[in-house]
Amino acid sequence: MTTENFGHPYAVLRPVRLGNAFEETIERLLQAITVGLFPPGQKLPSERDLAGHLGVSRATLREALSELQKAGYLEVRRGRYGGTYLLQNAGVASDGAAHIDPEERWDVLVFRGVIEPAAAELAAEADLPASARQHLQTCLTDLLEADHATYRTRDARFHIAVAELTSCPSLITAVTENRARVSALLDEIPLLTANLEHSNQQHLAITEAILRGDAAGARALMIDHLEGTAALLRGFLH
Amino acid sequence: MTTENFGHPYAVLRPVRLGNAFEETIERLLQAITVGLFPPGQKLPSERDLAGHLGVSRATLREALSELQKAGYLEVRRGRYGGTYLLQNAGVASDGAAHIDPEERWDVLVFRGVIEPAAAELAAEADLPASARQHLQTCLTDLLEADHATYRTRDARFHIAVAELTSCPSLITAVTENRARVSALLDEIPLLTANLEHSNQQHLAITEAILRGDAAGARALMIDHLEGTAALLRGFLH
DNA sequence: CTCCAAAGGACTAGTTTCAGTCCATGTCGC
DNA sequence: GCGACATGGACTGAAACTAGTCCTTTGGAG
Numbered sequence: 156m157t158t159e160n161f162g163h164p165y166a167v168l169r170p171v172r173l174g175n176a177f178e179e180t181i182e183r184l185l186q187a188i189t190v191g192l193f194p195p196g197q198k199l200p201s202e203r204d205l206a207g208h209l210g211v212s213r214a215t216l217r218e219a220l221s222e223l224q225k226a227g228y229l230e231v232r233r234g235r236y237g238g239t240y241l242l243q244n245a246g247v248a249s250d251g252a253a254h255i256d257p258e259e260r261w262d263v264l265v266f267r268g269v270i271e272p273a274a275a276e277l278a279a280e281a282d283l284p285a286s287a288r289q290h291l292q293t294c295l296t297d298l299l300e301a302d303h304a305t306y307r308t309r310d311a312r313f314h315i316a317v318a319e320l321t322s323c324p325s326l327i328t329a330v331t332e333n334r335a336r337v338s339a340l341l342d343e344i345p346l347l348t349a350n351l352e353h354s355n356q357q358h359l360a361i362t363e364a365i366l367r368g369d370a371a372g373a374r375a376l377m378i379d380h381l382e383g384t385a386a387l388l389r390g391f392l393h
Numbered sequence: 394m395t396t397e398n399f400g401h402p403y404a405v406l407r408p409v410r411l412g413n414a415f416e417e418t419i420e421r422l423l424q425a426i427t428v429g430l431f432p433p434g435q436k437l438p439s440e441r442d443l444a445g446h447l448g449v450s451r452a453t454l455r456e457a458l459s460e461l462q463k464a465g466y467l468e469v470r471r472g473r474y475g476g477t478y479l480l481q482n483a484g485v486a487s488d489g490a491a492h493i494d495p496e497e498r499w500d501v502l503v504f505r506g507v508i509e510p511a512a513a514e515l516a517a518e519a520d521l522p523a524s525a526r527q528h529l530q531t532c533l534t535d536l537l538e539a540d541h542a543t544y545r546t547r548d549a550r551f552h553i554a555v556a557e558l559t560s561c562p563s564l565i566t567a568v569t570e571n572r573a574r575v576s577a578l579l580d581e582i583p584l585l586t587a588n589l590e591h592s593n594q595q596h597l598a599i600t601e602a603i604l605r606g607d608a609a610g611a612r613a614l615m616i617d618h619l620e621g622t623a624a625l626l627r628g629f630l631h
Numbered sequence: 632c633t634c635c636a637a638a639g640g641a642c643t644a645g646t647t648t649c650a651g652t653c654c655a656t657g658t659c660g661c
Numbered sequence: 662g663c664g665a666c667a668t669g670g671a672c673t674g675a676a677a678c679t680a681g682t683c684c685t686t687t688g689g690a691g
Binding site for chain 1: 399402403405406407408409410411414417418421424425428430431438443446447448449499500501503504507508511512515524525528554557558559561562563564566567569570571
Binding site for chain 3: 175176177211212213214215232233234235236237
């Protein structure tokens with residue numbers, strides 16, 4: 156880390172393409188799934204719709220969907236009012252122990268510490284319409300009711316909901332992508348009931364701070380909350 | 394903005410491809426240029442090298458370079474010790490008045506207000522090696538010596554240098570991309586000597602705070618600094 | 632003076648991706 | 662029942678993109 160090449164232009168000159176369109180499409184869909192943006196058991200948008208939004212041809216999208224289907228994430232029903240459905244126990248056979256490299260881990264956590272507290276602060280400062288308040292409340296309730304199987308996904312969903320309240324697309328995107336990476340990290344450590352309950356108290360407190368417009372409080376609470384997970388990760392991964 | 398669709402999965406399902414590889418490659422190179430990562434008058438990395446880093450075939454890269462050459466950004470010399478050179482007065486004939494939409498403007502500025510103060514804070518907290526301190530100092534000196542023609546580029550370069558000190562790739566990338574967008578905004582308003590001098594005082598103060606390890610100070614100074622430009626933009630654009 | 636090496640220039644064959652078109656299925660409203 | 666129609670399924674020809682190869686230029690080392 157100390158041998159870094161400062162001023163090196165390759166920081167921006169990162170790959171234009173992370174893989175072929177097919178691979179990136181799978182990646183995106185998986186991201187949306189792990190982050191809870193597609194509620195389990197529900198129908199995904201139509202192929203034509205998805206392809207349009209992902210900026211990819213339907214052929215490519217279908218290749219990706221077919222792969223996810225083979226991997227046990229999706230179920231497809233034909234005919235009118237048919238569609239692609241996200242299975243409840245999607246991707247149970249996840250590979251596990253992907254073993255994320257320490258630099259990557261550090262990067263994810265530092266960046267999260269930058270954007271999430273800011274998101275909470277901005278959310279609290281914003282003049283939130285009723286629909287926004289309702290959305291946050293719903294995500295919180297879902298999270299509080301979650302069991303071990305659904306917790307991680309709903310946790311991600313809640314944090315993204317906070318970012319959504321800022322109405323800042325760049326920030327929402329940053330939080331979403333970061334959350335997908337955090338989820339991959341968390342998959343490496345066990346889920347303990349004690350931590351879970353403590354986290355949920357924090358989720359509740361953050362929500363209240365945001366809804367009451369307490370920006371400084373929301374920020375501070377979010378920092379605390381993130382520190383908890385970070386410490387947990389440090390503890391479990393040497 | 395109040396009619397936002399909260400919880401809509403399309404926030405992550407943004408396009409996998411923003412354009413074809415050729416267009417995206419131009420975009421990237423242009424970004425690196427406007428943000429001062431390729432010093433004017435100097436040689437760019439070789440085509441084979443650039444193509445590799447951008448994850449694009451040399452044919453595609455060459456198309457992009459040829460376009461930038463036609464647009465007056467680059468000069469190409471053949472033979473050994475030849476290469477692609479960035480012209481001093483690159484892209485003078487920039488289209489101007491691209492007229493960025495207000496939502497985009499707001500997004501850029503809000504996001505900047507999130508990531509840049511955090512970058513300054515983290516930079517000040519970091520245990521900086523001599524090379525890092527030197528790099529920041531160099532970028533600052535270049536900026537203080539800049540004239541009207543070179544100011545914007547070196548300004549961007551300085552802000553990216555601050556982010557580089559954090560050694561957090563996600564943050565560096567975020568700041569770099571954001572800066573490219575900020576530059577597009579600034580191109581719409583005039584450069585006033587008074588503002589420029591005031592900005593440079595702030596740049597100096599930020600540098601000092603970082604080098605002395607004053608995290609809170611660096612953060613506060615950066616917030617002040619950004620507020621200045623934001624106010625300027627608000628003033629000039631209705 | 633000669634040759635080498637590092638750079639840009641140009642071509643080719645193969646693969647991926649796309650846009651468009653038509654087919655197949657099956658639920659809902661009549 | 663029965664037909665309309667939104668959905669998934671399948672195919673085709675064209676365009677974009679790639680990897681690989683070889684050519685051309687030109688400054689410096691020997």
